[in-house]
Amino acid sequence: MSRKLKIAIVDDEPDMRESISQWLVLSGFDTETFASAEDALKVIGADWPGIVVSDIRMPGMDGIAFLKRLMGLDSSLPVIMITGHGDVPIAVEAMRIGAMDFMEKPFDPDRMTQLAKKGTQMRRMTLDNRDLRRDLSEGQQVMSKLIGSSPVMERLREDILDLGQADGHVLIDGETGTGKTLVAHALHAVGPRASKKFVPVSCAAYNDEALAARLFGPIEDGLPAVEETRGGTLCLEDIEALSEPLQARLLAFISEQGSPADTRIIAISNARGEGRKAEDSLRPDLFYRLSALQITLPPLRARGEDILQLFTRMSEQFADEYGCEPPQVSAQEAAQLLQAPWPGNIRQLINVAERAVLQNRRGTGSIASLLMADGDDNQQATTTEGKPLKEYVESFEKMLIDNTMRRHKGSIASVMDELCLPRRTLNEKMAKYGLQRSDYL
Numbered sequence: 001m002s003r004k005l006k007i008a009i010v011d012d013e014p015d016m017r018e019s020i021s022q023w024l025v026l027s028g029f030d031t032e033t034f035a036s037a038e039d040a041l042k043v044i045g046a047d048w049p050g051i052v053v054s055d056i057r058m059p060g061m062d063g064i065a066f067l068k069r070l071m072g073l074d075s076s077l078p079v080i081m082i083t084g085h086g087d088v089p090i091a092v093e094a095m096r097i098g099a100m101d102f103m104e105k106p107f108d109p110d111r112m113t114q115l116a117k118k119g120t121q122m123r124r125m126t127l128d129n130r131d132l133r134r135d136l137s138e139g140q141q142v143m144s145k146l147i148g149s150s151p152v153m154e155r156l157r158e159d160i161l162d163l164g165q166a167d168g169h170v171l172i173d174g175e176t177g178t179g180k181t182l183v184a185h186a187l188h189a190v191g192p193r194a195s196k197k198f199v200p201v202s203c204a205a206y207n208d209e210a211l212a213a214r215l216f217g218p219i220e221d222g223l224p225a226v227e228e229t230r231g232g233t234l235c236l237e238d239i240e241a242l243s244e245p246l247q248a249r250l251l252a253f254i255s256e257q258g259s260p261a262d263t264r265i266i267a268i269s270n271a272r273g274e275g276r277k278a279e280d281s282l283r284p285d286l287f288y289r290l291s292a293l294q295i296t297l298p299p300l301r302a303r304g305e306d307i308l309q310l311f312t313r314m315s316e317q318f319a320d321e322y323g324c325e326p327p328q329v330s331a332q333e334a335a336q337l338l339q340a341p342w343p344g345n346i347r348q349l350i351n352v353a354e355r356a357v358l359q360n361r362r363g364t365g366s367i368a369s370l371l372m373a374d375g376d377d378n379q380q381a382t383t384t385e386g387k388p389l390k391e392y393v394e395s396f397e398k399m400l401i402d403n404t405m406r407r408h409k410g411s412i413a414s415v416m417d418e419l420c421l422p423r424r425t426l427n428e429k430m431a432k433y434g435l436q437r438s439d440y441l
């Protein structure tokens with residue numbers, strides 16, 4: 001996957017531009033020159049196959065504004081800034097925004113070559129990784145979205161892989177926002193039906209007549225869902241909203257199918273959230289057919305350490321997206337996250353993580369206030385559901401070691417220092433929590 005990368009040189013002074021370009025070409029690089037940031041932005045976008053060298057002082061859009069735009073387009077694009085002699089504050093600012101490095105004028109050819117080499121190497125790695133990710137099958141991609149390493153989560157992954165291969169219809173239930181739709185999609189994507197259609201239909205979103213037509217036809221254009229999903233998967237969301245006549249039709253449709261079924265049905269029930277059960281709203285024979293295989297998703301508050309892992313990963317993703325730093329979670333905040341009731345489950349947590357990142361960028365607010373604001377309607381920010389203290393402490397300890405290892409890129413000595421832990425204790429704890437130094441290097 002070797003590719004020839006380009007170096008974009010952006011400088012309003014023609015002499016400077018040309019001399020940098022000539023030098024880099026002599027050193028074996030491909031270059032492209034631009035007289036302004038505006039011109040460069042017409043060409044450079046996300047996944048741009050190269051790196052950027054830019055002057056800071058330019059008429060029109062200056063180098064700092066340009067850098068911000070680039071970071072917004074692709075936060076891992078290596079950008080080397082050229083600063084005036086002694087312009088330290090601006091260089092620092094550029095590094096903070098995300099520049100790879102800076103170079104003082106007058107330009108030092110050897111340093112230029114060195115930085116260009118380092119930048120292009122980094123870029124090649126980023127782009128190769130992105131290609132690899134794109135080459136992953138849809139199933140692997142959906143599975144990689146599932147965050148969490150609690151025992152419940154590990155079992156869920158195994159269930160998905162097992163049931164994905166099976167042919168029976170599946171019933172998924174769980175409170176709102178626990179991942180039912182995502183899991184349904186994963187079940188389809190990891191199995192032999194992956195190349196055929198996955199069609200979600202919400203039974204609560206249509207009136208009876210429209211739903212009957214959507215499922216069984218006739219419809220004006222396209223195919224009804226049961227035909228569209230031949231060989232594939234029909235995902236029936238809000239199954240308990242299905243009226244009695246339609247339950248009868250669905251049952252008849254299921255009974256007519258051979259084995260293995262042409263259309264695999266994944267029914268999703270939201271009843272659990274309202275304190276009911278799916279079997280109370282469905283006729284028993286239909287329930288029996290649909291629930292040949294069953295997956296129940298646990299509420300987030302019962303998933304212990306996953307809460308912190310999800311929060312960390314989600315806030316890193318949002319920080320990446322917004323081009324800023326993820327918030328550091330204090331001990332007290334970690335405890336609050338673990339104890340919150342999370343009535344909206346993972347969807348709510350994603351929401352809180354995004355707002356925490358935005359707050360952090362503005363330098364205001366606290367995680368506690370976000371949890372409070374969210375629970376306002378009917379809940380308080382502390383849970384009534386008891387969980388052993390030990391579990392909180394362990395989750396927190398794991399997150400702390402994980403974060404510290406990441407910050408110190410796997411340097412055991414620095415982590416021992418920061419956490420005041422003797423080497424042996426640190427090793428024991430890492431083994432206990434399944435953390436591996438090699439993951440942080």
Ligand SMILES: Nc1ncnc2c1ncn2[C@@H]1O[C@H](COP(=O)(O)OP(=O)(O)OP(=O)(O)O)[C@@H](O)[C@H]1O
Pocket residue numbers: 145146147148174175176177178179180181182183270346347350
């Ligand atoms: N294990 C997980 N790891 C990471 N993200 C997850 C996980 N489970 C769910 N999500 C994300 O959480 C959000 C809610 O998930 P999803 O829509 O599947 O929930 P749901 O149970 O179908 O909700 P509803 O009852 O409202 O339909 C989605 O953005 C989804 O991608």
Ligand SMILES: [Mg+2]
Pocket residue numbers: 180181182237
């Ligand atoms: Mg859903």
